Structures are given as C-alpha cells and as structure tokens.
Amino acid sequence: MNKLRVGIIGCGNIFPMHAVSAELSGYADVVAVCDVKEDRAKREAERHNCDYYLDYKQMIDEANLDVVHVCTPHYLHAPMVVYAAQAGKHVLTEKPMSITVEDANRMIQVSEENGVTFGVIFQNRYNPGPQLLKSELESGKLGRVLGARCSVTWMRTDEYYSKSDWKGTWEKEGGGVLIDQAIHTLDLMRWLINEEVDYIDAHIENRTHHLIDVEDIGEGVITFKSGVTASFYAINYYSYDAQVEIELHCENGIARMYGSKGTIQYNDGAVISRENDLSESIDFGEGVKSYWGVSHSKQIKAYYESVINSSKPFIDGYDALKTQKLVAGIYESGKTHTRVHV
Numbered sequence: 120m121n122k123l124r125v126g127i128i129g130c131g132n133i134f135p136m137h138a139v140s141a142e143l144s145g146y147a148d149v150v151a152v153c154d155v156k157e158d159r160a161k162r163e164a165e166r167h168n169c170d171y172y173l174d175y176k177q178m179i180d181e182a183n184l185d186v187v188h189v190c191t192p193h194y195l196h197a198p199m200v201v202y203a204a205q206a207g208k209h210v211l212t213e214k215p216m217s218i219t220v221e222d223a224n225r226m227i228q229v230s231e232e233n234g235v236t237f238g239v240i241f242q243n244r245y246n247p248g249p250q251l252l253k254s255e256l257e258s259g260k261l262g263r264v265l266g267a268r269c270s271v272t273w274m275r276t277d278e279y280y281s282k283s284d285w286k287g288t289w290e291k292e293g294g295g296v297l298i299d300q301a302i303h304t305l306d307l308m309r310w311l312i313n314e315e316v317d318y319i320d321a322h323i324e325n326r327t328h329h330l331i332d333v334e335d336i337g338e339g340v341i342t343f344k345s346g347v348t349a350s351f352y353a354i355n356y357y358s359y360d361a362q363v364e365i366e367l368h369c370e371n372g373i374a375r376m377y378g379s380k381g382t383i384q385y386n387d388g389a390v391i392s393r394e395n396d397l398s399e400s401i402d403f404g405e406g407v408k409s410y411w412g413v414s415h416s417k418q419i420k421a422y423y424e425s426v427i428n429s430s431k432p433f434i435d436g437y438d439a440l441k442t443q444k445l446v447a448g449i450y451e452s453g454k455t456h457t458r459v460h461v
C-alpha cells in the first residue's frame with residue numbers, strides 16, 4: 120500500500136502531536152508543512168525531512184497531498200478545510216471545528232460534495248476512562264441518565280494571552296474558556312449522554328483577564344429533550360489546572376470522570392474503573408504538555424484507516440457539529456441573557 124501523503128498547516132503548539140502521530144501510524148508520510156511564520160515552517164520541515172510552504176493554498180495546490188491536517192487558529196479552520204476539500208483532499212481539523220455553526224455546516228457540505236473524509240479532533244474520547252463510561256451506558260447496565268454535571272477549573276495567565284496573536288479575541292478564537300479549554304469536557308459529557316439538546320440557559324463573563332475580550336467563566340444548564348438537565352461550570356482563572364470532573368447520575372449507579380480516570384459505582388456496590396495506561400507513552404518532543412497524552416495518535420491512526428477504507432471516521436463533521444451547536448448555544452444564551460433552543 121502506498122502511504123498517504125500528509126501536509127500539516129500550522130506549526131505551533133499542537134503540531135508535534137499531529138506530525139509524530141502521522142509518522143508513527145504506519146499509514147502516512149508527512150511530506151509538507153506550512154506556517155506563515157517561516158522560522159516555524161522551516162524548523163519543522165527540517166525535523167520531518169519534508170518541504171515547507173508559507174501559503175496553505177500553494178501547499179494544497181502543489182504538494183500532491185492525500186490528507187491535510189489543520190492546526191491553526193480557530194477562525195482559519197473553516198476556510199482551510201473548505202479549500203482543501205474543494206481540492207479533493209481529505210481533511211482532519213483540530214477542535215473546535217469552527218467558530219460558527221454556519222461555517223461548520225459549510226465544512227460538512229463541501230466535504231460531502233467533494234467526496235472527501237472529514238474528521239475533527241476530540242482526542243479525549245479515545246481515553247480508556249470515557250470509553251468505559253460510554254460502553255457501560257450503551258450496554259444499558261446503568262439505566263437512564265437522570266442528571267449530569269461537569270466542571271473545568273484551569274489556569275490561563277495573562278501571559279498565556281499576551282503571548283498569542285489570536286487567543287482572547289472573539290474574531291480569531293471565537294470565545295475563551297468555553298470554546299478553547301472546556302470544549303473537550305462539554306464534548307465528552309454530550310457524547311456520553313447522547314441525547315438531543317432542548318435548550319441552554321447560560322451565563323458568561325470576563326472576571327479576571329482584563330487584557331482580553333472573551334469570557335473566562337461560563338456556567339449554566341443544558342436541558343436535553345428527555346428532560347435530563349446537565350449543569351456545567353468552567354473557569355480559567357484557577358491557580359492550577361485541576362482535574363476535570365464529569366458526573367452522570369444514572370438509574371443504576373453513578374458514572375464519573377475525574378481527570379482521565381473513569382469510575383462506575385453501581386447501586387449494588389460493584390465498582391469498575393479505568394485509567395490511562397501509563398506504559399503507553401510517546402515522545403512528542405520538547406514543550407508538549409503531558410496531559411495531551413497519546414490519544415491524538417489513536418484518533419489520527421483511526422482517521423487514516425477511515426480514509427483508506429472509505430468509511431465514516433469515528434468523529435466526523437456531523438458528530439462534531441453537535442458539540443459546535445452546544446457551544447454556540449451557550450454563547451448565544453450568555454450574550455443575550457435568554458434561554459436558547461438549539
């Protein structure tokens with residue numbers, strides 16, 4: 120089998136997770152990288168022994184790629200995915216899928232029109248803890264979900280924002296703690312509950328980060344059509360990155376995520392839990408946060424398998440769109456101070 124020819128746009132923080140994962144997958148070669156900052160593009164091209172470009176359109180037009188990875192600021196995901204799909208390339212984008220629901224719909228539509236495989240990174244769904252909770256919920260053993268809550272209390276300093284030329288802005292990041300940090304936890308909770316959302320009632324505010332415009336706290340309720348209410352609380356002005364928490368109160372027990380550890384406590388006393396396998400480690404190089412773990416590699420490998428087999432990827436555009444709509448609904452509710460039906 121010929122290996123997939125991969126090009127990656129954006130040589131910033133998350134780039135190594137994609138480049139190293141692509142190479143380790145056994146299915147792909149990184150043949151081109153692109154960044155508007157030449158020093159970054161050149162450095163990664165040297166590391167990965169490939170070509171580099173400063174213009175993503177030129178890379179897509181000239182590098183004879185099969186797959187494009189999009190690892191750029193949020194507002195660029197939609198135009199880059201659309202351009203790549205129109206050129207007949209399979210595309211995998213980082214979270215969030217886009218800034219707006221309109222863009223997300225267009226990304227799906229253009230991918231379908233051009234017959235390409237479109238995937239969205241939400242790597243935490245590949246962690247053993249969430250996988251355990253999902254399989255126990257799907258088996259019916261836990262019964263119906265009666266209520267849910269989640270919290271994300273992390274630390275993003277003023278320096279984190281002042282160092283970036285796109286974070287902290289509505290136009291380029293699309294929001295703050297919700298669309299960037301808490302989206303992983305909101306995605307997991309929504310995916311585990313797996314019901315249609317009825318309405319969202321939320322509050323957003325900027326309490327401590329006066330250098331930026333976007334929210335650093337979001338809290339509220341997501342009410343599902345079944346009547347289940349899930350409450351969420353997300354801040355990024357805590358004193359460290361505490362473990363994220365998700366709890367689903369179910370008819371036959373409680374399903375919990377604490378950090379990456381998933382635990383089910385059945386009402387009859389049985390307890391099962393699953394944690395990340397610490398023996399599974401990958402050297403992604405310097406500066407890569409250890410909590411990103413190895414699940415990028417799992418998702419990227421599985422995505423390539425979908426490309427090769429022409430099958431639906433585990434997290435496709437439609438699936439990611441549900442989380443995009445959820446986040447957009449939270450922002451609309453928070454900005455308008457109204458209950459928003461999604």
Ligand SMILES: NC(=O)c1ccc[n+]([C@@H]2O[C@H](COP(=O)([O-])OP(=O)(O)OC[C@H]3O[C@@H](n4cnc5c(N)ncnc54)[C@H](O)[C@@H]3O)[C@@H](O)[C@H]2O)c1
Pocket residue numbers: 128129130131132133134153154155156159173174175190191192193195213214215240242283299411
């Ligand atoms: N899945 C995760 O856990 C996770 C973790 C971190 C970041 N991310 C996501 O990855 C994406 C990138 O985040 P980051 O932290 O790496 O950002 P970053 O700012 O470190 O890197 C973005 C790179 O894109 C480049 N870029 C900007 N405009 C460009 C253009 N027009 N053409 C080519 N390159 C361009 C920038 O120069 C920069 O090098 C975001 O969507 C972010 O949310 C995901």
